[in-house]
Amino acid sequence: MNVNNDVEKLLNGEGLEVNDEFDSAPAEVQAVALRKTITYIVSAVIFNEKNEVLMVQEAKENCYKQWYLPAGRMEEGESIVEAMRREVKEEAGFDCKPITLVLVQEQGPQWIRFVFLAEITGGSLKTMAEADAESLQAQWWDQDSPLTLRGRDILRLIDTALKYRKKPWHPVAHPIDMCCHVVVQRLLLTFSSSDGVLWLLLGNIKDLHLPVAVSVKTHTVTWAANTLVQEAMPSSYYDLNVNTRGILGLQHNGRVPGKTDGLCFNTVVSLEHTGEGPHTSQPPLIESPRFQWYKVENPQLRDKIQQRITTGSFLPVHSLY
Numbered sequence: 001m002n003v004n005n006d007v008e009k010l011l012n013g014e015g016l017e018v019n020d021e022f023d024s025a026p027a028e029v030q031a032v033a034l035r036k037t038i039t040y041i042v043s044a045v046i047f048n049e050k051n052e053v054l055m056v057q058e059a060k061e062n063c064y065k066q067w068y069l070p071a072g073r074m075e076e077g078e079s080i081v082e083a084m085r086r087e088v089k090e091e092a093g094f095d096c097k098p099i100t101l102v103l104v105q106e107q108g109p110q111w112i113r114f115v116f117l118a119e120i121t122g123g124s125l126k127t128m129a130e131a132d133a134e135s136l137q138a139q140w141w142d143q144d145s146p147l148t149l150r151g152r153d154i155l156r157l158i159d160t161a162l163k164y165r166k167k168p169w170h171p172v173a174h175p176i177d178m179c180c181h182v183v184v185q186r187l188l189l190t191f192s193s194s195d196g197v198l199w200l201l202l203g204n205i206k207d208l209h210l211p212v213a214v215s216v217k218t219h220t221v222t223w224a225a226n227t228l229v230q231e232a233m234p235s236s237y238y239d240l241n242v243n244t245r246g247i248l249g250l251q252h253n254g255r256v257p258g259k260t261d262g263l264c265f266n267t268v269v270s271l272e273h274t275g276e277g278p279h280t281s282q283p284p285l286i287e288s289p290r291f292q293w294y295k296v297e298n299p300q301l302r303d304k305i306q307q308r309i310t311t312g313s314f315l316p317v318h319s320l321y
């Protein structure tokens with residue numbers, strides 16, 4: 001394994017195969033099964049030329065006639081983009097294509113929402129005459145006129161998409177079609193010492209690799225990085241900030257229900273000492289034979305990683321509680 005090549009791939013939004021060996025996972029890691037042990041939600045923010053956002057009126061009994069973004073639960077065998085396009089077509093009448101993912105949200109390790117900024121490629125606005133179980137109708141909303149919303153949670157999604165549309169702050173991100181059977185993070189876990197040296201945490205099972213943190217029942221995705229750091233450097237853990245900066249890429253296939261329903265977030269996490277003093281010039285002591293620090297000697301690669309962290313140029317991942 002060539003560390004620099006793998007890091008370059010992640011920085012370019014490419015994927016890496018997920019090893020069978022996990023750096024931090026219970027002995028028996030179960031494959032996730034869509035709609036049984038994991039729920040994926042897709043949602044699309046679509047604007048028209050007047051900056052109005054596409055909304056759908058719900059037909060479900062528990063939110064009847066309330067308005068929401070086109071959204072819904074992924075179905076078995078779908079890719080993330082196929083699910084998003086299906087929900088927009090069913091609920092709003094339009095064909096669309098993704099421009100980019102703009103936000104990933106998680107609520108515990110068993111609910112993850114993928115939010116796209118998308119654009120129309122065909123079809124027509126669903127009218128009341130076409131009302132069915134998927135939705136009553138769709139309309140363009142100027143975000144000022146009163147609308148009874150199914151949930152105010154979508155305001156943050158619309159705001160994020162609007163901000164990205166005005167000033168993109170991360171590269172366009174599309175799901176990478178690669179198989180995974182569990183929900184994991186491939187970590188680009190960095191430590192910048194006070195003398196400007198950049199270190200990466202590597203797993204060293206079989207061969208050197210960027211570590212994989214598995215999200216298990218009790219931990220959210222973002223918490224998985226904490227559990228890995230706790231395992232690698234327990235004595236320093238409480239003197240460190242484990243800062244999940246965001247996603248470089250998201251790997252999912254979904255074609256084989258029960259076997260490829262998992263996903264891998266390629267995530268940048270930075271470690272910072274909470275205190276000060278001479279110890280901050282060195283990375284925290286590794287206390288597990290499964291990990292080691294890797295010094296980034298290549299100045300271009302070091303600067304590329306540090307620049308992404310400084311500018312926050314990542315697809316955001318938010319944990320909802």
Ligand SMILES: C[C@@](O)(CCOP(=O)(O)OP(=O)(O)O)CC(=O)O
Nearest residue numbers: 041042071072073074087111113151
């Ligand atoms: C975040 C959601 O509101 C997403 C929308 O889910 P729907 O209830 O619309 O699902 P479908 O029937 O598949 O369209 C649900 C939730 O998990 O809170």
Ligand SMILES: [Mg+2]
Nearest residue numbers: 070071072091
């Ligand atoms: Mg829906």
